[in-house]
Amino acid sequence: MKFSGIQKIWSEWEKEIPDDHWFYVRSCIRQNFFPASERRYLDIVRGNLGRDIFEHPEHTTCGGIAYHNECIPQLTQMTIVGRQFSIMTESGYSNYVCSCVTSFGLYCEALNTWKEHPEIEAMVREKLWESCHREFEIPKSLVHASDLIYHLRHEIGAKAVHKLTNANTGEPLRVVDHVGCHYAKMFPTKGVGGAEYPHVLSGMVEAWGGESIDYPERRHCCGYGFRQYHIKENRGYCVSNTHKKLESMEPYHPDFIITNCPGCAYFLDRWQYVIAHQTRHTYGGPGQGIPVLTFEEAAGLVLGYDPWDLGLQMHQVAVEPLLDKMGVPYDPAKKYLGTNGKAIPRPELPSIIRCC
Amino acid sequence: MGVLVDTLKADIRIEEGLKACINCGSCVATCPAAEFYSYSPKNIVNLVSSWDEDTIKELLCSETIWYCGECMSCMTRCPRGNAPGMVIMALRSLSIKEGYFLKSERGRQQLRLQRALCGNILNYGYCVYPRTYHYEEHPESGSIGKWVNENADEVFGRVGANLDGSGTGVLRKISDKALAELKSIFDATGATEQMERVEQLCRENGIE
Ligand code: SF4
Ligand code: SF4
Numbered sequence: 001m002k003f004s005g006i007q008k009i010w011s012e013w014e015k016e017i018p019d020d021h022w023f024y025v026r027s028c029i030r031q032n033f034f035p036a037s038e039r040r041y042l043d044i045v046r047g048n049l050g051r052d053i054f055e056h057p058e059h060t061t062c063g064g065i066a067y068h069n070e071c072i073p074q075l076t077q078m079t080i081v082g083r084q085f086s087i088m089t090e091s092g093y094s095n096y097v098c099s100c101v102t103s104f105g106l107y108c109e110a111l112n113t114w115k116e117h118p119e120i121e122a123m124v125r126e127k128l129w130e131s132c133h134r135e136f137e138i139p140k141s142l143v144h145a146s147d148l149i150y151h152l153r154h155e156i157g158a159k160a161v162h163k164l165t166n167a168n169t170g171e172p173l174r175v176v177d178h179v180g181c182h183y184a185k186m187f188p189t190k191g192v193g194g195a196e197y198p199h200v201l202s203g204m205v206e207a208w209g210g211e212s213i214d215y216p217e218r219r220h221c222c223g224y225g226f227r228q229y230h231i232k233e234n235r236g237y238c239v240s241n242t243h244k245k246l247e248s249m250e251p252y253h254p255d256f257i258i259t260n261c262p263g264c265a266y267f268l269d270r271w272q273y274v275i276a277h278q279t280r281h282t283y284g285g286p287g288q289g290i291p292v293l294t295f296e297e298a299a300g301l302v303l304g305y306d307p308w309d310l311g312l313q314m315h316q317v318a319v320e321p322l323l324d325k326m327g328v329p330y331d332p333a334k335k336y337l338g339t340n341g342k343a344i345p346r347p348e349l350p351s352i353i354r355c356c
Numbered sequence: 357m358g359v360l361v362d363t364l365k366a367d368i369r370i371e372e373g374l375k376a377c378i379n380c381g382s383c384v385a386t387c388p389a390a391e392f393y394s395y396s397p398k399n400i401v402n403l404v405s406s407w408d409e410d411t412i413k414e415l416l417c418s419e420t421i422w423y424c425g426e427c428m429s430c431m432t433r434c435p436r437g438n439a440p441g442m443v444i445m446a447l448r449s450l451s452i453k454e455g456y457f458l459k460s461e462r463g464r465q466q467l468r469l470q471r472a473l474c475g476n477i478l479n480y481g482y483c484v485y486p487r488t489y490h491y492e493e494h495p496e497s498g499s500i501g502k503w504v505n506e507n508a509d510e511v512f513g514r515v516g517a518n519l520d521g522s523g524t525g526v527l528r529k530i531s532d533k534a535l536a537e538l539k540s541i542f543d544a545t546g547a548t549e550q551m552e553r554v555e556q557l558c559r560e561n562g563i564e
Contacts, residue, residue, distance in 0.1 A: 028483040031482070031517070032482075032485070032486055035512055035515050035526045036516060036517075039526050055524045056524070057522075058531060058534045060534050061481060063477060064483070065483035066473040068426045069469045069473055070445070070448045071466075071469055071547075072474065072547040072550070073546045074369070076541060076542060076545040105428070117368065127541070130544050131540035131541045181427040181429060182427075184432075186428045186431055186432075188432060195432045221388045221425060221427040221429055224425065224427075225389070225424075227465065230472065231465045231468065232493060234465075235496065237423075241392070241425075244391070270498055273496070273498040274496050274498075309515070309516070311515040313500075314500060314515070316498040338513065342510060347500050348502070
């Protein structure tokens with residue numbers, strides 16, 4: 001197809017995303033912080049959208065967090081990547097989708113390095129054979145989990161039970177996004193819209209009835225910083241960066257923040273709690289935070305999933321104001337129940353920033 | 357030339373991340389570490405580009421190289437295709453290899469990081485794992501983090517995770533075979549050697 005003008009420019013930032021038959025690898029961080037998003041992602045892609053997406057029990061961490069904390073050498077990290085590809089190969093798949101943004105950056109880096117330096121790929125293959133007697137094929141397609149939902153966004157929109165609109169006024173909700181750094185910045189041509197035109201999340205928001213709001217620090221890092229977070233005394237770096245982002249988005253009065261990175265969603269949520277204690281300032285009005293959703297949570301709400309099945313009770317900032325705006329029904333009495341409706345101790349509810 | 361310069365030059369991340377710097381400062385402008393620490397990716401690039409053995413040794417012993425958050429924002433913005441964050445990764449690896457990480461407070465954090473993250477990978481198959489993520493170490497996880505931590509089986513069960521269960525699913529138990537493969541990869545590719553060296557150097561220098 002021939003494009004001109006803006007369409008032509010945009011076509012250069014679009015990304016080819018196969019429509020079906022996926023091999024899926026999970027994210028360590030997302031499984032810990034947003035286990036329901038990990039779970040519902042497959043439910044949505046398989047159950048709601050009827051696609052084949054396969055998970056193999058033998059896949060593991062990609063080692064990325066350890067690598068970015070300098071705990072393992074690059075060769076170790078790349079050989080773990082080779083092992084993941086080997087499991088994909090033996091499962092008969094060639095379209096690879098990973099749920100972690102750190103992993104996505106590292107998979108892109110490995111493939112890029114191997115292309116430019118075949119001797120490094122050969123070394124990885126040798127080490128993988130020596131250590132695990134495994135071989136692998138290079139995936140035909142490599143995408144992040146959010147790419148797949150972006151690709152399927154209009155199908156999700158067509159099945160919407162709730163739109164990203166105010167149920168009373170019909171007005172679109174105002175949504176700010178945060179795209180993970182290692183999705184957009186390391187290899188900008190590998191992400192939808194790259195770093196300049198970050199469209200992977202705003203495309204979902206618009207397809208589901210919301211309004212995507214630009215803000216000055218949209219591209220600023222959330223501040224995870226690997227060792228800046230994993231060492232307790234370094235965390236001033238993390239909260240300072242999230243603070244910068246929150247200050248930048250506050251004047252636009254967003255109804256919620258959407259992210260495609262497991263860590264970013266967690267930090268944008270939790271640092272609001274810390275900042276409220278530090279400064280008594282909250283970003284969603286007096287005593288209120290700005291709810292933060294993973295893209296799976298947003299998709300799940302649109303498709304009519306129960307908010308507690310989506311794990312929204314694991315957020316520190318209250319999601320109820322957003323649910324009320326969207327007209328999503330929920331049972332407050334069921335929010336903090338355990339497995340199979342079991343009553344368990346309730347969390348403490350801070351008075352300084354609303355939690356439920 | 358010297359051994360440090362030679363080793364750095366052989367690191368693929370230097371080849372990928374260090375071309376000719378024009379000192380434009382774009383990396384500094386976009387860098388989250390430059391904003392909150394006394395740190396400049398431009399200066400790192402300049403110092404490394406000197407290819408002076410003593411200068412590089414000084415960097416490897418410094419606090420400075422540990423301030424970067426490896427977000428790679430600099431990689432996107434550099435008009436010359438440099439990636440100061442990648443240069444930092446190469447410097448850190450060399451600092452650890454040569455034992456210079458012991459000279460800085462931030463560098464000495466390596467032992468704690470290694471024990472926590474490699475411990476999780478080798479014991480559980482995950483970089484981060486709910487059974488070893490303790491609220492006391494993570495008060496920023498808030499009252500909800502505390503609740504999740506104290507009621508992990510119930511909360512993870514409620515949202516459909518498979519914590520320590522068999523088969524597929526969220527936080528399933530990683531099989532002994534997969535864990536053994538990860539250990540073999542660590543042994544074959546230098547991770548075990550690096551871990552043992554860090555442990556030994558820290559022990560010899562009274563760092564726990
Ligand atoms: S990778 Fe490091 S040097 Fe580059 S922008 Fe991020 S924090 Fe700054
Ligand atoms: S952006 Fe690139 S060219 Fe400019 S100062 Fe930084 S490393 Fe040098």
